[in-house]
Amino acid sequence: MQQLREGKRKRIAVTKSPGHVDKILRTEEKWGELSIKAHTRREICLSNELLDYDLVRRLIHGAAHRWARAYRDKRITFEDFLSSFYEAAWRVIERYTWATDFYLFETISNAIKRRGQSMLRAAGNDKRRAFHEALPLADDF
Numbered sequence: 427m428q429q430l431r432e433g434k435r436k437r438i439a440v441t442k443s444p445g446h447v448d449k450i451l452r453t454e455e456k457w458g459e460l461s462i463k464a465h466t467r468r469e470i471c472l473s474n475e476l477l478d479y480d481l482v483r484r485l486i487h488g489a490a491h492r493w494a495r496a497y498r499d500k501r502i503t504f505e506d507f508l509s510s511f512y513e514a515a516w517r518v519i520e521r522y523t524w525a526t527d528f529y530l531f532e533t534i535s536n537a538i539k540r541r542g543q544s545m546l547r548a549a550g551n552d553k554r555r556a557f558h559e560a561l562p563l564a565d566d567f
């Protein structure tokens with residue numbers, strides 16, 4: 427167990443900036459505190475409290491703003507992204523355990539990115555925005 431924790435800590439120290447490492451570790455500590463509190467109160471759901479945690483909330487809102495700005499002409503609103511990203515983060519928090527290869531903050535960030543791409547695909551767009559507006563040649567005749 428200790429080797430897994432040390433391996434994760436070394437990986438983020440090498441690959442992430444010091445500010446990002448701090449965010450990752452603070453979110454992990456908050457998750458640990460809330461999971462212990464939930465265990466002592468015999469509660470199962472700790473995702474609501476963690477979704478209200480400032481770093482997680484800023485991660486979700488910031489991603490929703492970035493995706494909404496980038497795709498504002500594709501009829502997907504900020505609220506659409508925000509709702510979908512909260513759902514993705516909630517599912518990640520519910521399934522998260524400490525014995526994974528990635529920290530909670532990283533897992534939420536990856537889930538948000540994948541959910542944004544899925545929303546674009548469902549709307550008929552793709553990440554590259556290539557040829558989205560173009561009509562097939564057969565429709566022009």
